[in-house]
Amino acid sequence: MSTPLVFKFGGASVKDAQSVRNVVAIIERYPDRPMVVVVSAMGKMTNAFESVVSSWAQEDLLGATKALQGIQDFHEGIITELFQQIPIDLQTDLAQWYEDLGQLVQPSDRSYSEQYDSIVHHGELISTRIVQAFVNTRIPALWLDTRTLIKTNDLFRRATVKWGPTQECISAAVQESKVYFVQGFIGSDPAGRPTTLGREGSDYTGAVFAYCLGANSLTIWKDVPGMLNGDPKTFQNTKLIEELPFCEAIELAFYGASIIHPKTIQPLQKKGIPLRIRSFVDPAATGTVITSADQATPQVPNFILKKNQALLSISTKDLAFIAEYHLSAVYQLFAEKGVVVNMMRNTATEAVFCLNNDAIIVPKVIAALQSDFNLTFTSDVELLTIRHYNESDVVRETEGLTILQEQRTPDTVQFAFQRN
Template sequence: MKVFKFGGASVKDAESVKNVALVLESEGFENCLLVVSAMGKTTNALEKVVKKYFEKEDYETEIEKVKQTHLEISTGLFQNGHAVFAEISLFFDDIESFLRRNKSPNPNFVYDQVVSCGEMISSKILSEYLTDIQFRNTWIDARDYIKTDSNYREGNINWEETQKQISTLDQNTCYVTQGFIGSEANNFTVTLGREGSDYSAAIFAYGLNADAMTIWKDVPGVMTGDPRKFENVTLLDNISYEEAIEMAYYGASVIHPKTLQPLKQKNIPFYVKSFLDPKKAGTKVSSTEVNQQLESYIVKENQHLMHISTRDFSFIAEEHLSQIFALFAKQQIKISLMQNSAISLAVCLEDKYETLDALNQELQITFNTEVVRDVSMYTLRNANLEDLKSFYEGKNILLEQISKKIIQVVTN
């Protein structure tokens, strides 16, 4: 069985949805499970709904905007009176109903119940469209199959229960389902982290013992750099799981960091291909002896640089590090890069849950801190150490770290 994942850009409008059908026609739709993201910028729009809800502002207007966008897309795919229009309206009625009766003060719980609707709606629209054009498929709710703990917004997979549920799927049937979402023991929705649809596809591939998994992007495959940000980048045709994991760890946006582990465990090959040109080979990630290790550029934006130092000029010792890292874990802040000297620790971090201010307040009880906000972290992998002029050119370096052939700098 094959697993295909289509991201938000590949279903952003009616023409894009039609193009998905062309890709499936080109690739073959037999014995296939499709994992679908929310359409276009829907996730951002629903995040705005949650924000306005907690700020006690007019969130209903934002819901109506998202609803109208989906109805307009559907108008380009279905005839008037099609049952899908009523289903779309019902999804948005459910969002409003949930927010009206919600008593939970937990923003992460509310986030997951609301934002997950983007995937539910997009997968329903795609499934209905494929049925209309004679691509027989069964729509399934991913929350019935991917089971997690109650760590809202960053669910941890219960692999035993998930494997049990996915194994009930018929390998001779074509399915359409959602990325990004699962459910906990009480069947409340839990999301798997931003951009988690790739991870969902890998979980289904793992549970199905899939022959292969393909992620369809608006780029030709895994490149030596984001072509929108770097010049003269080239395609990596063939790389190992280990190389891909390293690239994901350093922030390569084309690969979700958690995606590769379940695929590697069962040696399932993973392809990254372009939905704009599906005939091209793209990138193959597998257990390969032909592992391209070309010089590659990665940038992580929206980072923050924090300097932490002891107040009495004593060394940053193990007990200090233990205390600092415990606070990072408590505030769910991810470290992208760190560097320590005798009396200070520099940390480049990602403030995904907007808890940096709370972290800073707690740290300042014991330490001196300084924060530089909105920095970028550049990583150069497989660097040619004899020719680094172009990499450093025009950058105001706040932090630098070099190890083997990997160079990382933080800039503002």
């Protein structure tokens, strides 16, 4: 078997019928086989499935059923545009998954996180099955179930890959010189239950397949020219980064650069597999390549904004100092509940955490902490990170903001703030 290519297409690249046709056109540009194509849920379908989970958590069966019908209608609209005659096997698979979803929204004793994974992963199943069926009308294409390939622990919503079993399964499955379609974001635990690898985890799925197959590259197809030094929807005068070292990409992903999932880089770095970020709008453009280069080209500051944050301040009720065992207990709770901490600062008497403000998880964490700590909770917070900053960048980007917390290192500055 020759060295495979691994492509990843996100939700924006398969958001409608014309976008799916564009995916076929891109694949046809590359005759290399085998090729593994990782596909996310279509458009904003992950958000739609999350609304189903939210309705289930609130015991709103009518709301969940209505949301599921909207999801089915969305996908059927795309299928109608793509196919003159819908393949019978596609209809059969989709009917089974919709039936499964109808059962899943019934009352059950599953935890929120397990139910999240059980429901939300269907977005990837449905998306890849539709795209594979359409591509197969032009190019021989096989559909593989990633749940049988990526083996994880049972930490729902943030599962950890078990590399040994995953390597064996992927190597055995990808043998022929064809195009294989697999789902991003998902896997299964030792009991066979579906798991997910974390929000936006399809990039990481691509890295897992690239690593296990010894691919010559992983290409992530986006709706931007490549990796910019900031989100052009948020920051002005952004610049294309042509080449970026693995180590710097890891730092940017860690701080929240949305173009790369934080776990994506390390498997690629270990085997020296280049990561290419290219535009599905202009597939001839070279985009960005992430390699073992010594420095970025060009060398520019990087700007990252995370919205929907909250500040949680804790202090002891007995006026004691915040000690290691206090922090250990707090972080243990965060780990159990799946809280994401993006910045932390502690003094002798107070610890302050900047968190993703998850509407389901954070209230449960606050309730658990209240018996042992005094708490102050501030919502409507955003987090700005500037890497390789200078003072003019800081002054320009923070003008008019109410800064709640600030943290600096020689390379990076972060501001938790509210808008006036």
